[in-house]
Amino acid sequence: MAAHACAASRALQAAVASRSFRCRYHEAFGAFPQDRVFVPGVVDAKGLLAPLPADPRAQAPVPSPHVLVAPCPAGHPLAGQLRCTARRALAPGFSLPYAGELYRGRSDHHYYSSTYSCSASGGMVVDGLRYCNEAAFVNHYYGIADSPNCRLAECEQAKAAVSVVSPIAPGEELLVDYGLEYCTRNQVPHPDVPAWARDFGALARLTELSGRLASLEAELAGARRRQQAACSSREDLGLRWRASR
Ligand SMILES: C[S@@+](CC[C@H](N)C(=O)[O-])C[C@H]1O[C@@H](n2cnc3c(N)ncnc32)[C@H](O)[C@@H]1O
Numbered sequence: 001m002a003a004h005a006c007a008a009s010r011a012l013q014a015a016v017a018s019r020s021f022r023c024r025y026h027e028a029f030g031a032f033p034q035d036r037v038f039v040p041g042v043v044d045a046k047g048l049l050a051p052l053p054a055d056p057r058a059q060a061p062v063p064s065p066h067v068l069v070a071p072c073p074a075g076h077p078l079a080g081q082l083r084c085t086a087r088r089a090l091a092p093g094f095s096l097p098y099a100g101e102l103y104r105g106r107s108d109h110h111y112y113s114s115t116y117s118c119s120a121s122g123g124m125v126v127d128g129l130r131y132c133n134e135a136a137f138v139n140h141y142y143g144i145a146d147s148p149n150c151r152l153a154e155c156e157q158a159k160a161a162v163s164v165v166s167p168i169a170p171g172e173e174l175l176v177d178y179g180l181e182y183c184t185r186n187q188v189p190h191p192d193v194p195a196w197a198r199d200f201g202a203l204a205r206l207t208e209l210s211g212r213l214a215s216l217e218a219e220l221a222g223a224r225r226r227q228q229a230a231c232s233s234r235e236d237l238g239l240r241w242r243a244s245r
Helices: 002-017 024-029 181-187 200-243
Strands: 067-071 083-085 094-097 100-103 118-119 125-127 150-155 160-166
Touching: 094 150, 100 118, 118 150
Parallel strands: none
Antiparallel strands: 067 083, 094 160, 100 125, 118 125, 150 160
């Protein structure tokens, strides 16, 4: 039985890695990226902290009775993308676990995604890029509402969670403040990003230019060193030539 579950986990991992995985959440509920595995809690792709789930193609995923993943409607600033809405009234204090792959922290930085990763308790990170639940589709409030109705919270049991801070009506979108660091890194507008830095195109060009400037400076320094070395060997040669006469 355990060996069978292990083989199923490996088959699932291989299907996810090859992008051949098709999620049944999409068939059942209408909106969920088809190549993502729906999981209700954290999983660990390396098998270090938590086991991978059974293949959800064999066992259909059970969505949250509290929230739903839905397309952003026409006229929404993020139309064409997904969002997370309430299925029922949610009161402050309600917490939705942020499910995904669990990474130990900064040392695993190169493994997890920039857009779907969320800081978790104990310095860990939960990434919803390949394995996630509805929480991965909670958008950043700015440009959508005046203030967030939820916040990202550390949570011992689920490692990370979306926690409701003001009452949410059925059908209403859950929104958090992604924070300055996330927004700057992913070019998402944030009210605390200074006006000059909100031109992300200009910022990207500036970053590229300063990179090119740094490599030109390095090249110039190398050329100077080579020139100095050539000068001193010429001086050496001159001294030796004079000494030999
Ligand atoms: C965790 S995902 C949220 C779900 C996303 N809407 C989707 O369909 O997958 C985060 C990404 O959504 C987009 N996003 C979320 N909130 C936004 C906002 N207020 N303004 C602009 N982009 C936003 C950004 O591309 C961001 O990197």
